[in-house]
Every structure is written in C-alpha cells, then in structure tokens.
Amino acid sequence: MAMEKVDIIGGGIAGLALAGRLDPGRFDVTVYEQRTELPSVGTTLAMWPEAQQALAELGILGAVRSRGAIIKAGALRRPSGEALLSMEGEGLVGVSRPELLRLLDTAVPATVRRVVQRVDRLPGHSGLSVGADGVNSIVRRDFWGRRSTARPTPFLAVRGVVPGIPSPQDVGEYWGRGQIFGLAPAGGGTNWYASFRSDLGPDKVDVAEALEVTRDRYANHAPAVKELLALASPETSLAQRIWTTPALGRYARRNVVLVGDAAHAMTPNLGRGACEALIDAVTLGGLLNELPTEEALAAFGRKRVMRTQLLRLASSLMGSVALAQGAQPWRDALLKQVGKSVARTRERTGTSK
Template sequence: MEVVSIVGGGIAGLALAACLEPDRFQVTVYEKRPDLPTVGTVLGMWPNAQRALARVGILAQARAVSPVIGSGSIRNGAGEPWVTVNGGELFGISRVDLLRLLDSAVPDTVRRVTRHLHELPGGEGLLVGADGVHSLVRREVWGAATNARLTSCLAVRGTIPAPVNPDEVGEYWGRGDLFGIAASAGGTNWYASWRSDLGPTAIDVKQALDQARLRFSGHAPAIRQVLAAAVPGLSLAQRIWTTPPLRSYVRGSAVLVGDAAHAMTPNLGRGACESLVDAVTLADLLNSLPQEKALAAYNRQRRLRTRALSLGSAALMRVALAENAQPLRDRLLNLARRRNERAAVGTGSNS
C-alpha cells in the first residue's frame, strides 16, 4: 500500500483523508488538537465547495444544519445599502459542524496521531501539508522564506443567539473597518475587521470585543446591538496572516493543501471553500494516477486559480478597509447606487 502522511486535521486534511481510497493508501493524520473545536464562525459554501462536499458524501448533512445565505447588501457604516447581492443556493455552515461532518466521513482505516509536531514525521511515502498558514511542512520543505506574513488587520468573529434580522444582513464598510452580519443555525453570525496592534498571537478575546465596541460605537444600530450581545465564549479573535506566493505547491514527495498553500484574507469568503476543493482534487488525482503525475496535475489545476483568488481577496480588503480613500470610495458607490435606482425606475416605466 502507498503511505500518505497528512499533517493537519482541519478542513483540508480531513477531507483528503475521507476521499483517499482505503484499499490503496495507508493514511495517517497528525493533529495537535485532541478534540474538535466547540466555537467557530460560519463559512459560506460556494458551488465549487458544495460539489466537494458532495464528493466527500456529506452535502445533504451540511445543508441540513445550515441556513441558506439568501440576499445581503454592501452598506456604508451607517447601514445605508449600496448594492444588494443574491446569494442564490449558497449556505453558511458553522466551522464546528463542518469539521464534525468531515471527521465522521474519515474511514476507520485512517490512523490518527494526536500530538504537536516539532519535526516532520519520518518514513517513506507522500507528505501532505494541511497544517494551516503557519505550516511546519511548508517551512521545513519550502524554506523559511515562505513563512506566513502578518497583516495589520485583526479579525474578530462570533455568534449570538438572537435571530438575524433579514433587513440588516450584509457587510458594512466604514472608514478603515468593516462589519458583517449573517444568519447562522443558532441565530446570528457576525464578523469584524480593522487595523489593530493587538497580538499578533494569544489575543485576549474580551479585550478585542471591548476594542470592537469602541471602534464601531458610531456605526449602524444593528452593529452596536450585535456587539452588545457578543460574549467571549462565543467569539474568536486573531490577526490575519497570509501565505506568500509559491512557485509550486509540490516539492519532491511533499504537497501543500488549503491554507498551508494559499492562506488569503477572508474578504472573498473563499478560504474554506478552496481548501475543500484542494483536498478532493488531490484525492481524486492520487486515486487515479501514479503519484508523480497526480501531483503535477494537482499543481496545474490549483496553483494559478488560488493565486488569483488570493490577489482578488487582498484587493477587496484594501477597498473595504480604505481610510484616506474612503470618501472617494463612498462617493463612487453612491453614484453606482443612484444609477441602478434610475435604471430600475426606467425599466419599470417601460414594462
């Protein structure tokens, strides 16, 4: 049997372990976390991620525990909508539920090792880095020049039990900050980002919430109401790190998936989606091709696409968190809104 060592038991690692053929591969998953997390934000599942979930065999279960995203608006900090976007069939699943379902899909033949690795596992076979933005595999195999890059932005996320108000769903862009409100299975999912000197590691969640309440005190009432109800036990706070661009996701018998390969800012909401697609793409190629050909095909299919998404996400973050350019951004978006309103009126009068 072919040996596969997967470092990291998060979204990408579990999805890969679930899809590799157990009769062909001897799979070991190394994960430092002894238990699945109990707190996590909501992740939007785009169509490509939904197809990946179907490949894993958990799409129906994921939909059953997840609300449909529906429509939401990009708004200014006061809550006035600029543009409304229909989410179609997109749904939002809690990271906790997603990891639980992926974990349940992993065959019993997969060996689990729970410990924090300080060096790479030895032995022959394929080494998969699914260990996130601070990947040990990437650092040891690709070199220290590929270490994660710290951004100036803080991400604070959480849920509150109160049901979401559909008229308040969307993303609010202020001056150098943004705030998002969406539905979750248990009530309301929210997230916020702004430039902060907290961290970069071991951030006190209560301190981050206090900073958020001060930062958004002059914003829309919906934001203030959500933050008033937020508690540390249902919230997370972390600085945003990204992965530098890599010339290849493959080096010898090592390969990177998910955030280990392409951690990006969260502005497009594609990080978890692309991690799932990485995993099922790599698994299907390994299941059907010799390893060398499978790795080459995976690199061709995934590197340029995820690089484009990383660049797009970073560009959107600069627009959403604009400070000096915020007045110009808002004027342009107000003009676009008025133009759309006039077009809608004209269409209605001609019907």
C-alpha cells in the same frame, strides 16, 4: 499490492477532507493533529457552488445543507446602515466551522489512523506527506524555506455567533473608515465578524480585550451592530491576527504537497479560504486515487496553483478597498453608483426581488 503511505499534517478542513477522499483500499493514511478535540466555537463559512460539489463527493452535502443556513441576499452598507450596493447570494450555504469539521470527521474512514501530537518535523519515509497545517505551516517552512514564512497583516479579525435571527434589512457588510463589520444568519442565530487595524497580538489575542476594543471601535455604527456586539461574549467569540502567505509557484516538491491555507492563505474578504481548502483536498484525493503519485501531484499543480494564487491576490485587493481610510468617500460614492446601475439592470431584466 502494498498500501501507499500518506501522512496528513493537520486535521482541519483540508486535512479531514483529504483523509475522507482518499481510497482506503489503496492508501495507508495517518492524520496528525495537535488538538485533542474539535473546536466548539467558530464563525459561519459560506460554501460556494464548487465547494458544495466537493462536499457532495465526500457524501456530506445533504448534512451540511440541513445544518446550515441558505444565504440569499445582503448589502454593502455605510456604518449608519444605509445600503450602498445590494448583493445576491443565491446558491450559497452558510455552515459554522465547528459543524463543518464535525461532518468532515464523519466522512473519514475508520481505517485512517489519528495521532494527537504537534508535528515539528515530517515523518521520515518514502510515502507522501501533505502539509494541511494552516497559515503557519511547518511543512511549508521546512520544504519551501524561510522566505515562505507567513506574514501578519495590520488587521485583527474578531468574530462570533449570538442568538436571534437578523432582520434582512440589517444583513450585509458595513464598510467604515479602515474597518468592516458583517452579519448574516447562521443556523438559528447570527454570525458576525469585524476587522480593523489593531496592535493586539500578533500571536495570542485575549478575546475579552478584543471584544471591548471592538465595541469601542463600532460605537457609532448602526443600532443593529451595537445591539449585536452587546450580546457577544468571550465564550462564543474568537479573536486573531489575520495572516497571509507569500506567493508560491508550486505546491509540490518531491514527495511533499501543500493544501489549503498552508499553500495559499488569504485575507477573508472574498470568503473563499475554506472553500478553496475543500476543493484542494477533494481534487488532490481524486487525482491520487486515479493516477501514480508523481502524475497526480503535477496535475494538482496545474489545476490549483494559478486559480488559488489569483484568489489570494484578489482577496488582498478587496481587503485594501474595504478597509480603505483616506479614500473612503470616493469608494462609497463609487459603490453607490454601482448599486444604482445594478438596480436599474434588475428592473430592466425583471430580476428585481
């Protein structure tokens, strides 16, 4: 039986996961990626239970857990560090993006061809083309039109990793007026991230300049935040504009399908972007292994479009709340009241730590 051709545009999380899930005995797979090598710098990603199941199907969950960090708890805090609402993270695993990409790369069969080049137009053939090329997807632009073009938000994301394990009393997110700062353990170090309104960019952002702006913006935050930013360096940090995609009602057209950020790029406020990219890829790969392509793409849409579009909207809403400016006092008062209610519930049920 002739092999079915699949071209995957993009060798990031979604692209590598799909290449690792497709049956090498049925599919002739090519991955196109413009990077010459995997990145060496990146923030920590929280793997929720469903994403961990996807990693298990790829055969790398054990490796991810051994190289990552268990995320147990944290808190939403004022800039001063005062906890407003404690958060439990049982069952979450944090892994750096570079490490996750390396492990996904090991799951890709040797039969998969790798082509190092930027793809400006899809290869012309009757096989399946998969847009796994991120928020500024060429595939989405060409097949879903100009209205599907990614949109920049007013917010900059600056993030990185520094040495040293953070104190449990400092872990969490610090919500200020129109800005967020977060820190958590990350495999022997501390993962940190900041988000705030900025005119830097929107395309290429100078990391050193962004770090200086970040230090200035968070100069009045808790000592843990200022100490961490003093340790941050351009070599171990990233800075970029946050972009999102508009709503899409379907992820497949003819013999083209979108996965990950190409389909549903969302703000990072729920921490679900990488997880949903993994789930997209493993779900699509499993369906293609079992069903004719047309049926598999239809089933993929039923399973993934509604869920991921709702998460995209929820992330945007959470971002609006977290980065509130004028409503900050009311927001913080509400969070503190919710925190007290949660604490009382834990005391009554005997689940307090």
